[in-house]
Amino acid sequence: MAGVTVLCAVRGAAETDVVLALGAPGSGATVTRRCGDVAELLAAAAAGAGGVALVSGDLPGLDREAVGRLHAAGVRVVALSDDAAPAARLHALGVDAVVERYDEALLLAAVRDVATTTASVAGASDHLVLGRGGQDLDDPLGPEDALxxxxxxxxxxxxxxxxxxxxxxxxxxxxxxxxxxxxxxxxxxxxxxxxxxxxxxxxxxxxxxxxxxxxxxxxxxxxxxxxxxxxxxxxxxxxxxxxxxxxxxxxxxxxxxxxxxxxxxxxxxxxxxxxxxxxxxxxxxxxxxxxxxxxxxxxxxxxxxxxxxxxxxxxxxxxxxxxxxxxxxxxxxxxxxxxxxxxxxxxxxxxxxxxxxxxxxxxxxxxxxxxxxxxxxxxxxxxxxxxxxxxxxxxxxxxxxxxxxxxxxxxxxxxxxxxxxxxxxxxxxxxxxxxxxxxxxxxxxxxxxxxxx
Ligand SMILES: Nc1ncnc2c1ncn2[C@@H]1O[C@H](COP(=O)(O)OP(=O)(O)O)[C@@H](O)[C@H]1O
Ligand SMILES: [Mg+2]
The missing domain is CATH 3.40.50.300 (P-loop containing nucleotide triphosphate hydrolases)
Incomplete structure (x- = not known):
């Protein structure tokens, strides 16, 4: 099986772990590009170099427009959240799945899941949240924020x-x-x-x-x-x-x-x-x-x-x-x-x-x-x-x-x-x-x- 092709734009020390995890035999995935920034990621997507983009939530320049362009290129987006980039904000950008804490199995599951679901319009996707027991974080505005x-x-x-x-x-x-x-x-x-x-x-x-x-x-x-x-x-x-x-x-x-x-x-x-x-x-x-x-x-x-x-x-x-x-x-x-x-x-x-x-x-x-x-x-x-x-x-x-x-x-x-x-x-x-x-x-x-x- 050819597996899922992944464009990886993960920052910092986690990058190596992620690439190794995806590259491991039996992962069902292959990292086809390691991108240093959003521009490189978008270029790789436009060139058809991968089916899924795996990105750090705090990647500079990752906004709704960028996610929209990835989708337009037929690329699904999995984002890694952290304090600087909470899951709710990432969902608001229209990403397809958010992995809330670094865990190899969750990551691979998210990449495989988004690759098999059909592409949908940014913002209207069935969001997947992994790492918090599938809790629905679709609405970034909790009731208390509104008070x-x-x-x-x-x-x-x-x-x-x-x-x-x-x-x-x-x-x-x-x-x-x-x-x-x-x-x-x-x-x-x-x-x-x-x-x-x-x-x-x-x-x-x-x-x-x-x-x-x-x-x-x-x-x-x-x-x-x-x-x-x-x-x-x-x-x-x-x-x-x-x-x-x-x-x-x-x-x-x-x-x-x-x-x-x-x-x-x-x-x-x-x-x-x-x-x-x-x-x-x-x-x-x-x-x-x-x-x-x-x-x-x-x-x-x-x-x-x-x-x-x-x-x-x-x-x-x-x-x-x-x-x-x-x-x-x-x-x-x-x-x-x-x-x-x-x-x-x-x-x-x-x-x-x-x-x-x-x-x-x-x-x-x-x-x-x-x-x-x-x-x-x-x-x-x-x-x-x-x-x-x-x-x-x-x-x-x-x-x-x-x-x-x-x-x-x-x-x-x-x-x-x-x-x-x-x-x-x-x-x-x-x-x-x-x-x-x-x-x-x-x-x-x-x-x-x-x-x-
Ligand atoms: N029913 C109306 N009777 C008289 N003057 C009108 C009427 N509707 C619009 N106007 C005037 O026509 C001008 C253009 O209207 P406006 O609503 O600004 O147009 P648009 O937004 O299409 O450019 C304004 O000076 C407005 O006061
Ligand atoms: Mg007017």
């Missing part, structure tokens, strides 16, 4: 499982950020109690306020912080993405970087300089959004306008992609809200955008809710609602577009005040339209959930 986090973390045993809404739209400022903020405000019930009558009041009375996290993932023109008058320009999303890349993003860290604004919303601000986009790799944003589900009932992501992956870089899985954050949000989303401007140019871009969305380089399973924003007769003639509906039905096959009217004065006022329109002008027809959109998002997500028991 003291006021309202951010409910202290019930079952982790919250919030929903993710991605708000996307083509170039041209159709209103992605406005939609993100107003849908978030509506989901959080922020205009509640200010203006209520009829159906809106009944709806408000039946739905309890929920926690909402806004994430600014627009790598071309982040604007959520500026819209909400947040002066501190440290991008929260970049900070938590960094933690995610290193496997250390826990709930308190996420909460710390997402301040509460306007009473109810938490905000993870975006990168203030477009040139900083490499700080938001898809592999890290994916983890942030997964964690966000534990922090908030709703995570609403403001996406950038472009969807393509750089073809030239596609062959180098490590090269960061400028649209990676947006693609990660679309892939994670339970609902994708697609926003277009309700004028002749905007509608045309929306029609093309819906086509582009069908061809994105990542699987997007979420249902789309299409929005035409700033519907007004000055742009499309008399009976603008009918005109917009007809155009979208005819050219995009969308027969249930959600219409949002135009209220430039209202939105300017909200911008000036650094608040959402929901707070600033709860009676604006635009606020009412976004509340309707939020209801639709809720209803869409409700159809995805298993019936409550």
């Amino acid at each position: 003291g986090l006021e309202d951010a973390v409910a202290d019930d045993a079952v982790p919250r499982r919030g929903s993710v809404v991605a708000v996307w739209g083509p170039v041209g400022g159709p209103g992605r950020t406005t939609t993100t903020l107003e849908v978030a405000a509506a989901l959080g019930g922020m205009s509640r109690g200010r203006r209520r009558h009829g159906r809106a009041r009944r709806e408000a009375a039946t739905s309890a306020p929920e926690s909402v996290l806004v994430v600014d993932a627009d790598t071309y023109g982040a604007s959520v912080a500026a819209r909400l008058g947040l002066l501190d320009d440290a991008p929260g999303l970049a900070a938590v993405a960094r933690a995610a890349a290193h496997g250390s993003l826990d709930l308190p860290t996420l909460a710390r970087h997402s301040p509460v604004v306007g009473g109810r919303l938490r905000v993870l601000t975006g990168i203030t300089r477009a040139a900083r986009w490499p700080e938001l790799p898809a592999s890290a944003v994916e983890v942030v959004l997964e964690r966000a589900r534990e922090l908030a009932d709703w995570t609403v992501v403001d996406c950038g306008p472009l969807l393509e992956a750089d073809e030239l870089l596609m062959y180098d899985t490590h090269a960061p992609q400028r649209n990676g954050a947006t693609l990660a949000a679309l892939q994670a989303a339970d609902v994708v809200v697609v926003v277009g401007a309700a004028d002749p140019v905007g509608i045309q871009r929306l029609v093309r955008g819906l086509e582009d969305l069908r061809e994105v380089p990542v699987p997007v399973a979420a249902e789309r809710v299409v929005v035409a924003n700033r519907v007004r007769s000055s742009a499309v003639g008399s009976r603008p609602e009918a005109a917009v509906r007809d155009a979208l039905a005819r050219y995009a096959g969308v027969d249930d577009v959600h219409l949002v009217p135009d209220d430039a004065a209202g939105l300017d006022g909200a911008l000036l005040a650094g608040r959402t329109l929901a707070e600033e002008a709860p009676g604006s027809p635009v606020t009412v339209a976004f509340e309707g959109l939020a209801q639709r998002v809720r209803a869409t997500v409700a159809t995805l959930l298993p019936a409550e028991v």
